Amino acid sequence: MxxxxxxxxxxxxxxxxxxxxxxxxxxxxxxxxxxxxxxxxxxxxxxxxxxxxxxxxxxxxxxxxxxxxxxxxxxxxxxxxxxxxxxxxxxxxxxxxxxxxxxxxxxxxxxxxxxxxxxxxxxxxxxxxxxxxxxxxxxxxxxxxxxxxxxxxxxxxxxxxxxxxxxxxxxxxxxxxxxxxxxxxxxxxxxxxxxxxxxxxxxxxxxxxxxxxxxxxxxxxxxxxxxxxxxxxxxxxxxxxxxxxxxxxxxxxxxxxxxxxxTYGTRNIPASLNFSLVKARIIARYEGNPLRNINYFGYQVQEKKYVFREAALYGLALSYFESEQYASASQILTDLLNEDPENLFYLDAMTDVLIAQQNPKAAVKMLTPLWQFKPKNSVLALNLANAMIQAKQYPEAIQILRDLLLVNPEHFLAYSLLIEAYTATGQKRQMYKASAERYGLLLAYPKAIDELQFAYNESGMDFLEKQRIKARIEQFRNEMDTLERL
Structure with missing residues (x-):
């Protein structure tokens, strides 16, 4: 960086x-x-x-x-x-x-x-x-x-x-x-x-x-x-x-x-694995460069310079992934998942590796039972939807994303994936509507309204849908007016 x-x-x-x-x-x-x-x-x-x-x-x-x-x-x-x-x-x-x-x-x-x-x-x-x-x-x-x-x-x-x-x-x-x-x-x-x-x-x-x-x-x-x-x-x-x-x-x-x-006395709080994992993730994905990070985490593993060995290995796997050494990343993540098969850090990284290896169906198979057990977990839902899109299982991905947006209507990444799925299936009206909502999350109301106008034009003779779109346009305009009055 x-x-x-x-x-x-x-x-x-x-x-x-x-x-x-x-x-x-x-x-x-x-x-x-x-x-x-x-x-x-x-x-x-x-x-x-x-x-x-x-x-x-x-x-x-x-x-x-x-x-x-x-x-x-x-x-x-x-x-x-x-x-x-x-x-x-x-x-x-x-x-x-x-x-x-x-x-x-x-x-x-x-x-x-x-x-x-x-x-x-x-x-x-x-x-x-x-x-x-x-x-x-x-x-x-x-x-x-x-x-x-x-x-x-x-x-x-x-x-x-x-x-x-x-x-x-x-x-x-x-x-x-x-x-x-x-x-x-x-x-x-x-x-x-x-x-x-x-x-x-x-x-x-x-x-x-x-x-x-x-x-x-x-x-x-x-x-x-x-x-x-x-x-x-x-x-x-x-x-x-x-x-x-x-x-x-x-x-x-x-x-x-x-x-x-x-005044609260001495407290001996155990070290947190998740804290170490999130540090490793940020370093491997958002700082430095892959070669530097491979050396950094490789040194930690070799010299045992870590709080948690799992976190050092996880950082090394992500660094291998960023350098497109997918086989090396997969080997490390497989071992980590064998030890902790429901760890969301490992599952997310393995999903990316499988997709990069042109094997998204394996990711779908890995994630589906876990998501069925925890359907409200956003990490599982987003990874599964992404894997399904890559596997061309668009209807299933769309349903997962729509359900997620019902719970969290301002989830920017969910809208981005939804737009990708609608685009791939040629559902222009739904794509424009989802794009409008994403623009709304950026405070870009004029662009959101333009997208809804496109959706309106794609609605054909569906008068009920046209009324819904017109109502949403009016809501965006009201939100613009509200901002001016604040």
Whole structure:
């Protein structure tokens, strides 16, 4: 990966958006006090409106940021996040966790329960508790409605205008230093009180996050351990740069988080195989190059430099796959599946290998009984549907994908596979409809409406279907109007 790993910095969305909120509207000096935790900013931003804005921002990000649509990684981070949300107080909506393909250490949360992490956050964490501590911190930002409370302090709310400043996040994704410089420049005239305002929120998120971490069964010491790592990586940066960050300087937080974590006592949490597997997957598929990764994981296996041998072998198998050495990948994955035949990491990788070997029917045979036992599992459903498409079993694949979309109507990858299946079978009307929905997930409503117009033209004399399409067009237009009114 071309991203320079020595430039890693930690910028949560509260660092990116909250100062911009403060800079976007003037604030009286007596408005800088942090509201009590019970304040929910209901007079400026209702829960329903927050969800609407969060949905819009998520769709904007989906269209502009390198979001990873990887079913195995998505399931892992969603499961990890859910363990923390269950222990959170005042969780008023379902949370959605997603990953950005970026080697920097970064995590951010925004309206409506959306939490994003960079791939570098996972690969640079040394334990699942370290990773979970960042998740918990961001969940706390959401449950405490920090963005909404900041809007309340501005006397008037303009959440979508604030959300549109997501561009700052996108700059930081491409070049962390440039993104941080742009954010800092935008805050050159900010009063010290505004920075203290957001730092108070950071302290609150730290405290609530550590408590959440402990209740969820993780090691609270993961939080200060991760801050120590950030402190080491931030050395050498200018004091002015540190000063303008809304996150307090990591060194200033380590002692506080360490003291709070100590109140829960020492916890010996076993290492997590899934955490090691997801790290190996990210390195093998999204970082470096196949030859480098083969050497990297091969060294781990040979010298026994690993936490889990299975994870090192899994990373090696994926690296062989990326270099098109399918036989070598298959041999390793076969051995891993013999030891753990229902492991989703191994099944997903073996499916890719079998398809690459022009044997998708073997993948269908491998996955079908497991999917029949767990039909709601998205990893099994997506892999089986993909294998069925490659095996030209289109009706079965279409049914699996339609069922999955009933449960998760914003599943971008499911729509992509569905479009592929409809295209292969010449079902133009259904293909246009599915394409419209996918455009809708990108906030590209004009293109979505165009696709539905094509679907309408393909409907012939089916007047009932035409009415359905016209109704969906009207829904998209209403959503466009709603965005303008937010």
């Amino acid at each position: 071309s991203m320079n790993l020595t430039k890693k910095i930690f910028i949560a969305v509260s660092c990116l958006l909250l100062p911009l909120i403060s800079n976007a509207q003037s604030v009286d000096s007596n408005k800088n006090q942090l509201p009590e935790i019970g304040v929910v900013a209901s007079d400026t931003l209702t829960i329903d409106k927050e969800v609407q804005v969060g949905k819009a921002v998520m769709r904007q990000l989906r269209g502009q940021a390198p979001i990873v649509h990887d079913p195995v990684i998505n399931e892992y981070i969603q499961d990890l996040g859910n363990k923390l949300v269950i222990e959170a107080e005042s969780a008023k909506f379902p949370f959605s966790f997603f990953m950005i393909n970026n080697a920097t250490i970064n995590a951010f949360a925004f309206f409506g329960g959306h939490v994003g992490i960079h791939s570098g956050l996972i690969t640079q964490a040394d334990s699942e508790s370290e990773l979970a501590s960042v998740f918990a911190h961001e969940v706390a930002h959401v449950t405490q409605r920090h963005l909404a409370r900041a809007s309340q302090a501005q006397k008037r709310s303009a959440p979508l205008q604030i959300a549109s400043l997501i561009g700052g996040i996108l700059i930081a994704m491409a070049d962390p230093e440039a993104g941080l410089a742009a954010i800092s420049a935008g805050n050159a005239g900010a009063a010290q009180g505004r920075i203290n305002y957001t730092r108070s929120m950071e302290q609150e998120a730290d405290n609530i996050g550590i408590s959440m971490l402990a209740r969820a069964g993780f090691d609270p010491a993961g939080a200060p351990a991760f801050f120590s790592k950030l402190a080491q990586q931030s050395r050498g940066q200018s004091s002015q740069l540190e000063f303008l960050r809304t996150h307090p300087v990591p060194e200033n937080r380590i002692s506080e988080t360490r003291a709070r974590a100590a």
